[in-house]
Amino acid sequence: MARSNPDPFDFQPGKILSGKYVIDEFLGGGWEGEAYLVREKATGFKRVAKFYYPERNEGGTSLREYVKRLEKLSDLNSVIRYMHSDSIRHKGERLDFMVSTHAPGRQLSYYIKKRGGALKPLESLLILEQIAVGLEAIHSRGMYHGDVHEDNVMVRRVGIHYEVRFLDFIHLGRTTRERKRDDVYDMLTLVRDMTGGKRKYARQPELVKTLVKGARRDLIYKTFPTARSVLKFLRSKDAPDFV
Ligand SMILES: Nc1ncnc2c1ncn2[C@@H]1O[C@H](COP(=O)(O)OP(=O)(O)O)[C@@H](O)[C@H]1O
Ligand SMILES: [Mg+2]
Structure with a gap:
């Protein structure tokens, strides 16, 4: 944890992701990235999009390993469910995000x-x-x-x-x-x-x-x-x- 924190993305409500999701609110951030409550445009369903700080997701590894595990555990109620992954451009950089179900509570x-x-x-x-x-x-x-x-x-x-x-x-x-x-x-x-x-x-x-x-x-x-x-x-x- 030697390095300083990456710049926050600070996405605002209303932002559209890949034409498919609309950001509703910021949920929280930690070491790897930031999570937002989003709505799927086609259905209105609530989902969560987690964006990774590129320097903490080298080669897409953090995201890939996370979703692999979620997928293998998809029969458990005690684990959020993986939906899909995508990316957007942000300040000239590619930003990966993954969409999952929203954990209640x-x-x-x-x-x-x-x-x-x-x-x-x-x-x-x-x-x-x-x-x-x-x-x-x-x-x-x-x-x-x-x-x-x-x-x-x-x-x-x-x-x-x-x-x-x-x-x-x-x-x-x-x-x-x-x-x-x-x-x-x-x-x-x-x-x-x-x-x-x-x-x-x-x-x-x-x-x-x-x-x-x-x-x-x-x-x-x-x-x-x-x-x-x-x-x-x-x-x-x-x-x-x-x-
Ligand atoms: N699927 C989810 N449902 C509800 N809240 C979530 C979900 N994913 C993330 N969050 C919220 O966002 C915060 C940051 O997400 P997290 O995956 O823990 O990122 P980090 O790796 O940066 O810590 C969590 O502590 C939680 O409050
Ligand atoms: Mg966390």
Whole structure:
């Protein structure tokens, strides 16, 4: 991450893409690019277009690897669905973008902010369980996410159920046991982020601490080597109390 941030694209509502989509609003940006809510002109359907900063998508690799993974995971409800890829000219340069379905709900980070920086343990654990279900399914198909954090997980609350959707898979190379294990580590440290971060960690209930383990990699790897092991623990009678 040595270099400075690329210039934002800053596309405005009403901009037409390849004659097919109209930009409605900016959704968010991160390391690789910027995502916009768009409407397909022919149908009026809501979609999301993600534009890549050319210097972070050399040879189209970031986009290609992302959509390959989305396509392989297209049977999972916990993953956004790939629609198609295209490019536009912008300031004399070719800009690649990919169109996907729009994940309902908000980023997990939005929920954390909305609750003043800390979700209650129960809510965090309900969300964790769904993230673990999603990761387990991704891993069992021989894939990994690579960048599990609060801005790449979309959450929609439906009553007491939390629907979770993953976006922004990154390409670090082929799937290995270590990469899957790192997804699990990121997921478990997310529990600390959800419950108020380091500041509140000492006061968390036993169950939260058993899962987060002070974010110590060696301990997490040993006790929770897979997403499945996390699920098994969450649903076992050995799991300590959490209120
Ligand atoms: N399919 C989608 N549905 C809803 N929101 C999305 C979608 N794709 C991206 N976003 C929003 O845009 C933000 C940036 O997109 P993301 O793919 O994470 O880009 P980056 O790689 O730059 O982090 C996300 O954090 C999310 O808020
Ligand atoms: Mg992101």
